[in-house]
Amino acid sequence: MDLRRLIQNTDCRLVRGDALTEVTSICCDSRCAAAGALFVCLPGQHADGTVFAAGAAAAGAAAVLGGRGYGGDDLPAGCAVLQTDDPRRMMATLSARLYGEPAKAMTMVGVTGTKGKTTAAHLLAAILQADGRRVGLIGTNGVCWPGHRHDLNHTTPESCDLQALLRRMADDGCDTCVMEVSSLGMKFARAAEIAFDVGVFTNLSPDHIGPDEHADFAEYLQWKRALFFKCRTGVFNIDDPWVGKIMQGVPCRAVTYGIEHPADVRAGADIALTRMGGRLGTAFTVDGARYAVGMPGRFSVYNALAALTAARQLGAGEGAIRQGLAEAVVRGRVDPVAVGAPFTVLLDYAHNEAAAESLLRTLRAYDPARLIVVFGCGGDRSRLRRFGMGSVCARLADFCVITEDNSRTEPVEQILADIRAGLKLGNPSTPFAEIADRRKAIYYALDHAGPGDIVAIIGKGHETTIERNGIKEPFVEREIVEEYMANGGM
Template identity: 80%
Template sequence: MDLRRLIRDTGCRLLRGDALTEITCVCCDSRSAEPGALFVCLPGRRTDGSVYAAQAAAAGAAAVLCAPGYAGSDLPDRCAVLQADDPRRMMAVLSARLYGDPGGRMTLVGITGTKGKTTTAHLLAAILQADGRQVGLIGTNGACWPGHRHDLNHTTPESCDLQALLRRMADDGCDTCIMEVSSLGMKADRTAGIAFDTGVFTNLSPDHIGPGEHADFAEYLYWKSALFRQCRVGVFNNDDPYVGKITGGCTCQMITYGITHPADVRAGADFTLLRTGGRLGAAFTVDGIPYTVGMPGAFSVQNALAALTAARQLGAGENAIRQGMARAVVRGRVEPVPLDAPFTVLIDYAHNEAAAESLLRTLRAYKPARLIAVFGCGGDRSRLRRFGMGSVCARLADFCVITEDNSRTEPVEQILADIRAGLRLGCPATPFAEIPDRRQAIYYALDHAQPGDIIAILGKGHETTIERNGVKEPFVEREIVEELWEAKKI
């Protein structure tokens, strides 16, 4: 598409260059620039994207979009220069136009909340697939659709990448896309201009508050609620104490679900816990109809109820709902590792106090001989998360193994010192082992496990790498557990 057509009636200004310049893709990372690209200079925490404009042009970018104040004097004459007052929002507008508004060809579902987004998205996808639909997923576990899987840098990708993914999904026959919509993604206009058919709210608790994220809880809540000004129907958890603030000002039709509070779709509170081999699950009823979810506890019932409510609203059949919910397994979300062992090993992404508390309380309900928590905390992140994780694990686990997570550029010893302080705050009597190397920490837990134990490996979940000193190395916990267990049997 040429620049003239691309920017028509958008408010984007052509400062210099040929209006007939052909644009074939949009990017905001100069390392992704290629011939025909429109490179968008986004403002960053430390530097402005205009610093990388020349690098993008050298890679072949045909045009650069920038904010007022940068005229592109360091760019070659062949590179057109565009200007917009808000490059982020303009990137979303131009990307959607360039890629032919692919979301308009699909049913779009956006899921937001502090916890449960990934699980709810995968449960809903499994249901809709059982209903015969071609479904794409975008979220923390990456982007996937039949025959494809791609890792992502953000739960909600930058708008240029998001629109390109939607285009590929639509071209490959997807009729539905379910995406996790993060508060930071909303704040950064990554979903600007997208009209969701259905939005889902799971729950809310403080998270992502600090430098480079949200200024405070009020801002975090605001951006969570923003999804429901971009969708036709909203599905809300009526058991969450913040639901009233999330729905305040929303413009969509509202449908509620819950267990403890009145709701349009309500599950019975007398759900049954299931433990078969190494897998934990729950059975519950809605309107007298029995359902089973292959994930443990009350929070899994809540997530399943969110998926069920959205699926009903989207017209899925009851058989598909029942089948999809029972069969779904979510990578890194209370994921059982199948071992021929007399104990259970689960991998979960819980990496903050609220998520860890929810998970460990759920696992205690299955009455394990011992509940063992293996966890660390990320470097270059809020220290409060470390105190919180240490405190809650000390209170709810019978034994803790503290270790590294993604230490990034921070010394592991410093992170572990903060976690130890949290352990003392939570319950100083809880025994623990400190093993900085995560592989060795997992091996220690397996080597000391007793019949009936549940080992919960927390923090990394679906991730396939571990970051130390700014370098990422392959690290897939499910594979490591299986490998260590096989070696132990020899």
């Protein structure tokens, strides 16, 4: 598509170059620039995108889009230069146009909330697949559709990447896309230009507050709520204490689910824990019908209700709902590892206080001999998360093994010191071991687990790398556990 057509009827201005310049792709990472690309200079906390424009042009970018006043003085003469007042928002507009507005060719479902987004999205996708649909899934666990899967850098990808992915899905025959919509995804206009048939709200608690994220909880709530101004139907957890604020003034049709309060879809009080081998699950009743989900505890019932309610709004059959809930497996979400030992090992992504508390309370309900938790906290993130994680794990676990978790550029010792302070706040008498190397920490927990114990390795879940000193290295916890146990441990 040439620049003239691409920017028509927008506030994007061509300030240098040929209006007939052909654009074949859009990117905001200069490392992805290639011949025919439009490179968008995004404002950043630490570096502005204009710093990378010359590199993008050298890689073959046909045009560069910057903010108001950007002149592209360091670009070669043949590279077109454009300006706009809001590069992020304009990137979304131009990406949707270039890739032919692929979201309009599919049923779009957006899932937001602090906890449960990934699980609710996977459960819903499993239901819709059982209903005979060809479903694409985008979120924390990456992007996948039949025959395709790869990791993502963000839960909600940048708009240029998102629109390109949606185009690929639609071209490959997908009729539905279920995607996690993060608060940062909304704040940074990644999901702009997408209208959702159904939006789902799971729950809300303080998270992603700090540098490069949200200024405070009020802003966090605002961007969670923003999804429901882009939906035809909103599916809301009526039991969440913040649901009133989320629903206030939104124009979409509202459908509710819950357990405690009257709702359009309500689970009965007869929730039962199930256990088959190493897989923990839950059974519950809605409208007199019994359902089972292969994930443990009350929070799993809420996630299942979110998926069930959304599926009903999309016309899924009862058989598909029952099958999808029972058979879905979500990588890194209360994910059992077969170890051939008299104890249970689970992997989970819980990486903040609220998620850890919900998980550990659920696991305690299975009455383990001991609940052992292996965890750390990310570097270059709020220290409050470390105190909170330490505190809740000390209160709810019988034994803690504290270790690294994507320390990034921060010294591990400093992170562990903060976690230790949290342990003392929660319960100073809870025993713990401190092993900075996460692989060795996992080995230690496995070596010291006994019959009837549950070992919860939390914080990384589905992740396949660990980041130390700004470098990502391969690190797949399932493989680490399986290989160690297969070799006899110790």
